[in-house]
Amino acid sequence: MPVDPGAVDLLHPAARPLRSAPGGPVLPADPASRSGRLATVRSTTLRTAVLAALLGALAASVAAGVRIGTAAVGWGELARVFGTHLGLDVEPLPPLVDSxxxxxxxxxxxxxxxxxxSLAVCGTVLQAVTRNALADPYLLGVSSGASAGAxxxxxxxxxxxTLGSTGGALAGALLSFGLLLLLLRRTGLDSxxxxxxxxxxGQLFTAVTSLILMASADADTTRAITHWLLGSMxxxxxxxxxxxxxxxxxxxATVWMHATALDALAFGTDTAASLGIAVARTRLVLLVVTAVLTSVAVATVGAIGFVGLIVPHGMRFLVGPLHRVLLPHTALAGAVFLVWTDALARVAFAPREVPVGVLTALLGVPLFLLVLRRRGEL
Structure with missing residues (x-):
């Protein structure tokens, strides 16, 4: 029987506000009660405020990120550059500054x-699909395949x-995902x-990458590949x-349309199936989407760790685990986080640039430990 789109939300522990039972444990509040309605309004208000704050933070981060660098660019110069390329009647800047x-x-x-x-959304989806709090976008071996291809x-x-390094990385990432599906064709997509x-x-393609570098690469090529493997914008x-x-x-959009299925999968395969979710098909669709998103990201900028691990946990703490709300919040938070991390990578050790993947790891470890501590898991 098809699942009611709202059924999973009602079943989800975080979907209903909590109330204290006299002399007993904390129980879900009755949504029809006055306290339940007030708690629901407060929760919705908080989520709206967080979403508005993230949208504003993203716009401010993009503007500030364009200005930050070894060569400072003022707000007036920034406005003139945009005006020039938008065809407005402004005095153009020198070609070097404009470029x-x-x-x-x-x-x-x-x-x-x-x-x-992309990485934050992929991490959110894979953590639900595999029911593994430590899952991140590179869980499927895609980043190792991209490295081998590059x-x-x-x-x-x-x-x-014909391919170039980006095309080779994308081909390697998709090849590794294809091998994953091939190995799982008989046993099924169990988490x-x-x-x-x-x-x-992932280990197979990592070994191939190491073997090629050791056997054929010179020192300069190895240094360049290592820089790319650490992630760089x-x-x-x-x-x-x-x-x-x-x-x-x-x-x-695809994963958001499967938000109810993701909520159901968080309870386990049996629960999802009992609610009418086509578990095998849904898992396959979600895995393909996350593999494509991760492949494109890794092929473009290399493997950047911790974004897909810490951002989903942080957003769950703020807005709850319901994926219809969690996914857009996570996408915005991941965008803001990486924009500022990349800006820091440009100026922290100027004129030398640090691979952004190094900084995401340095920032991600303490942030992840903080999240675990706030959740009482550390």
Missing amino acids: LVWDLRLPRVLLAALVGA VLVVVLGVGAG VRIVLTGVVV APARWDAVAVCAVVLPIGL
Whole structure:
């Protein structure tokens, strides 16, 4: 029997406000009671306030991110650059400054926002699908496949004339995901098997990458590949922004349409099936979407860790676990987080630039420990 879209929300422990039972444990409040209605209004108000704050923070972060760098750009100069490219009647800046803002910094900041949103959404989905609080976008071995594909192109020259390093990374990521599905074709998409098989596939492609680097790469190539593997926004260009700007909305819309199924899967396979969820088909769709989003992100900027792990947990703490609310909040928070992390990576050790993946790990570890402590798990 098909599931009522609101049924899972009513069953979900966080979907209903809590009240104290006399002499007993804390119980869900009756939504029809006055206290229940007030708690629901307060919860909705909080979520709306958080969403508005994240939208404002994202707009401010993009504007500030374009200004931040070794060469300072004022607000007036920034306005003149935008005015020039929008065809307004403003005095254009010198070509060097205009190119710095429009061709280098703006696509970099926008790409950071898109990649951060993609990774955060993928982490949220995989944590629900696998019922694993430590799941992140690289759980499926996609990042290792992308690394192997990029190394094949850069070091061995396989398909260098047609693919390039980005195309090779995307092909490797999709190949690793295809291998994952092939290995799971008989056993099914069980959450434990997904995790274990993803680890195996990831280790396989990591070994291939290491073997190629050790056997064929020189010192300069190895250094460049290592920098890319740690994640860097330096290669950001408008074509990469365009690709991510197309893929992310489609992927986010797809997983948001499966929000009720994600809530059900959080209770386990049996519960989801009893509510009419087509578990196998839903898991396959969600895994394909997350694999594509992660593949595009990794192929563009390399593997950036911790965004897809800490941001979903932080947003669950603020707005609750219901995915219809959680997914858009997580996307915005991931975008803001990566924009500021990339800005810090540009200026922290100027003129040398730190790979953004290094900073996300340095910031992510204490933030993740803080989240665990606030949830009483540490």
